[in-house]
Amino acid sequence: MKILIMSAPIGSGHQMAANALEESLTRLENVEVVQGNVFSFFPSFLGKLFLRSYEKILRICPGLYAMSYRWGNRNSGSLWMRNGINFLLLRLGRSFIERVRPDVVYSTHATPTGIFSLYKEKYDPGLWLGVVVTDFTVHRWLICNGVDAFFLADERLRGQIAAVASGAADKDRSDREKDGLLPNENGSENGLITDSPACYAFGIPVRSAFCQHRDVAAAHRDLRKRFGWPKDAFVCLLVGGGGGMLPMEAILRELRRETTGNIYFVAVAGHNADLRKKLEAQAGGADSHLKVFGFTKELSQLMTGSDLVITKGGGVSLAECLACGSDIVIYSPLPGQEQANTVFVQQAYGVKAANDTKRLAEILRQAAGLPYADRIQQQNKRRSAFGRPEAAQRIAEFTQNLHLIM
Numbered sequence: 001m002k003i004l005i006m007s008a009p010i011g012s013g014h015q016m017a018a019n020a021l022e023e024s025l026t027r028l029e030n031v032e033v034v035q036g037n038v039f040s041f042f043p044s045f046l047g048k049l050f051l052r053s054y055e056k057i058l059r060i061c062p063g064l065y066a067m068s069y070r071w072g073n074r075n076s077g078s079l080w081m082r083n084g085i086n087f088l089l090l091r092l093g094r095s096f097i098e099r100v101r102p103d104v105v106y107s108t109h110a111t112p113t114g115i116f117s118l119y120k121e122k123y124d125p126g127l128w129l130g131v132v133v134t135d136f137t138v139h140r141w142l143i144c145n146g147v148d149a150f151f152l153a154d155e156r157l158r159g160q161i162a163a164v165a166s167g168a169a170d171k172d173r174s175d176r177e178k179d180g181l182l183p184n185e186n187g188s189e190n191g192l193i194t195d196s197p198a199c200y201a202f203g204i205p206v207r208s209a210f211c212q213h214r215d216v217a218a219a220h221r222d223l224r225k226r227f228g229w230p231k232d233a234f235v236c237l238l239v240g241g242g243g244g245m246l247p248m249e250a251i252l253r254e255l256r257r258e259t260t261g262n263i264y265f266v267a268v269a270g271h272n273a274d275l276r277k278k279l280e281a282q283a284g285g286a287d288s289h290l291k292v293f294g295f296t297k298e299l300s301q302l303m304t305g306s307d308l309v310i311t312k313g314g315g316v317s318l319a320e321c322l323a324c325g326s327d328i329v330i331y332s333p334l335p336g337q338e339q340a341n342t343v344f345v346q347q348a349y350g351v352k353a354a355n356d357t358k359r360l361a362e363i364l365r366q367a368a369g370l371p372y373a374d375r376i377q378q379q380n381k382r383r384s385a386f387g388r389p390e391a392a393q394r395i396a397e398f399t400q401n402l403h404l405i406m
Helices: 013-025 044-060 062-074 078-100 110-122 155-178 216-227 248-258 273-283 299-305 315-324 337-349 357-368 372-386 391-405
Strands: 002-007 032-037 104-107 128-132 149-151 198-200 234-239 263-268 290-293 308-311 328-331 352-354
Touching: 002 013, 002 078, 002 110, 013 032, 013 315, 013 391, 032 078, 044 062, 062 078, 078 110, 104 110, 104 391, 110 128, 128 391, 155 198, 198 391, 216 234, 216 299, 216 372, 234 248, 234 299, 234 357, 248 263, 248 273, 248 357, 263 299, 273 290, 299 315, 308 315, 308 357, 315 328, 315 337, 315 372, 328 337, 328 357, 337 352, 337 372, 352 357
Parallel strands: 002 032, 002 104, 104 128, 128 149, 149 198, 234 263, 234 308, 263 290, 308 328, 328 352
Antiparallel strands: none
16 A cells, blocks of 8 residues: 655644654555655745745734635635645646555645545545644645545544534535536535545644653653753743744743743754854853754653743644643744634643743743642643644554555
């Protein structure tokens, strides 16, 4: 069985989830796993231009992104644009798809989902298509005809799938009745699905490093020993995703001014080299209360060994924190899916959020006031209650059973 995992490099989370899936799926017998990137369907300079524009909009004018996100999620007219884009990309990427000739496709982003929905309808009705939702919300562009299964972060998201699916079906029927038309052969129009697909609430896939159930107390001791910090030091970790989108300079400046000497900081700037240099300038000498990393494979150890994680509202970043049992504070989430993620995890998991550094400092002081033993106990409880580190493995086991009936 040949499995194709498709993602898009819009934010690092979709790719991280795809990597987690690949790690688990390649362990199966009698399968071949291929990863694909939808941006490879068109010239690389266009992809770079799109990503630079996307990042500038998020940094300079996030309200514009918020408007487009709401329009795409609520306005049925946006589906025409979605389908036009997907039709064009299918024409550009069809040669790649037919060269790979997958039996199973897993998509971690709305665009490849739409492309393979069209491909399945036009050329390969026997293709099995699964969508891995990498947020704690479901955008309507993910809901396409021909999807065989959705893999969700939480059981409570089933309602969003059902609501969009039923609304799509109702509008499809209403529009066709107005035009005096009968439903077409597959019961869909414009890629709208007419039946609720299967949903599996396995969690958001995280990489294998986050699946290792390290002893929390030992991880705390190791981190403090590594940096020469006191055994009872309170460690705050700042993570801004792969692009280092969290405004760490301003956050650290305020927190280091407003907190006591027993609070220490670790900042992970991801691939943002400029941010890393600026933070290293803040860090000072070898005995500094601040340690700085770029992109690191040690993120799971840093999360497990920290007392508090300040992060943005990306779905995969939150899933990684939950897998480690981290005490999470979401700072100033971006509009769209990050704000929706924040609302969900606040209500479902008791995650805290802050929109200014003064509130952030207040939360940090409260957390640092807990006795060390209580911090360890609470982290173990959170990891047991909310962590889903086995998500990618469960999808692999599902695929193995799928293999037996294909």
